[in-house]
Ligand code: GP9
């Protein structure tokens with residue numbers, strides 16, 4: 255018997271090794287996991303093993319037929335999970351989380367992107383299954399099928415558990431507090447492996463459901479104190495400067511700040527915006543703070559002045575929460591509120607979430623005349639979208655608060671020949687090359703929109719606020735980006751590339767460059783103050799960008815932060831002026847604030863704490879949006 259075990263390979267072992275190797279190859283070829291030393295490489299190599307041994311080892315309790323079926327099905331499921339991560343990573347540069355997985359409406363809408371993201375060589379991810387199926391069918395002599403004894407099973411699982419502990423132990427020395435600090439999924443996957451990471455994610459998910467059930471208002475007191483202490487009074491010259499005016503808020507898809515005032519092949523990328531900022535407030539140190547929820551996260555930040563979540567899209571995971579968003583506050587102040595976006599209403603769960611944010615109307619796909627001729631990539635072209643939207647604007651009661659979400663400048667940056675106002679860039683990277691003409695197209699759409707607003711007499715009565723929703727070019731494209739920008743993309747540069755433009759146009763005001771460091775989280779109090787609405791009783795983590803007492807500060811969702819003089823990212827403090835690493839102590843004074851902000855904001859969302867604030871507020875008879 256013993257001899258047999260050594261001369262013949264067990265099918266459990268073969269299946270485990272096939273999946274193990276495949277996972278490791280996928281780590282090395284499909285994900286960009288940074289390895290700094292041999293210990294990290296070893297962790298990466300062993301991290302899928304314990305999970306695979308345990309999950310496949312269960313088959314050792316089965317009879318031959320059931321064992322075969324179980325091994326094949328399990329291998330297929332594990333492969334599918336791996337492959338789903340690979341495809342997701344190509345697009346989002348991130349690993350899947352359970353909430354994202356359930357965003358089936360998004361997944362089915364991915365359409366054109368998915369065909370871009372999958373290619374024939376992806377069959378490799380399932381090649382081992384074929385080998386396994388053939389082995390199971392033909393049972394060649396070298397493979398052993400037998401019922402396992404108690405001792406076999408015990409030793410197998412003991413080895414698996416020993417490997418798991420060895421893995422965790424090494425991970426803990428490499429990365430202390432790994433599981434308590436879950437900002438960075440890459441770090442998690444690198445250390446505990448993609449499969450254990452999914453188990454961990456499932457644990458987090460159930461924890462967050464329990465959190466809401468267990469939360470009570472007592473947690474709000476600390477948060478309230480923190481928010482009060484960070485409140486900045488408005489700038490007297492700006493407070494109420496746009497009182498009673500319409501608000502036109504424009505979310506510019508994937509628009510990063512580096513395109514402003516820049517050229518490609520000698521041609522301006524954003525000629526219209528370059529002119530428009532001359533008659534607007536242009537914030538050139540402004541950051542997106544989004545996570546996996548991309549556009550929806552930016553909407554969440556802008557309208558709630560809360561951080562989105564580190565995993566999943568809060569639009570999906572917590573759409574039933576109580577919020578005090580800008581639309582709700584403006585409704586109470588006599589505004590009509592609407593969001594306009596020519597896409598399925600359920601994308602990012604907007605139709606549900608918008609109700610919680612207080613939107614009165616969502617102009618979505620059925621409100622537009624969308625034809626094949628006026629569509630490209632993800633849907634309706636921006637020029638058409640804006641032109642048709644003006645009719646909706648004209649029909650709205652005044653004053654209105656309207657949010658426009660553009661779409662054409664979306665990965666994979668497709669464009670028809672006739673819409674190409676400039677030529678693509680000329681690197682080896684198609685994504686980066688095509689980004690420039692779609693940004694240029696969006697710029698044209700904005701120009702025509704503003705012109706139409708003028709023609710229709712809406713321009714002078716409105717403040718127009720444009721911001722980039724999130725990055726368009728992920729770190730997967732650093733090589734071509736470094737070629738375009740003419741510098742190495744260090745972690746410092748990557749963080750600086752998270753800057754998105756913020757342009758605030760107020761009729762009658764002259765243009766001004768605003769260098770204050772800020773982020774999307776600051777827009778809610780900024781807008782309310784411009785409209786003459788006090789925000790000091792709100793739970794806002796951002797602060798008025800026009801305030802005279804500003805602390806230059808922006809926290810990104812991955813825990814990186816930016817101050818006037820420093821950029822902190824990946825555990826390194828960089829001098830902003832030189833881009834070189836500097837002593838950690840320089841960044842330390844801000845670390846706690848960055849951590850607190852994210853933690854407090856997460857607490858509010860997970861515990862749905864604003865529901866208690868509402869009650870308290872009503873009891874006190876005060877109004878959060880006083881006149
Ligand atoms: C979809 C649009 C794009 O409606 O907002 O979403 P994104 O992929 O950028 O989050």
Ligand code: MN
Nearest residue numbers: 507508549723
């Ligand atoms: Mn977007």
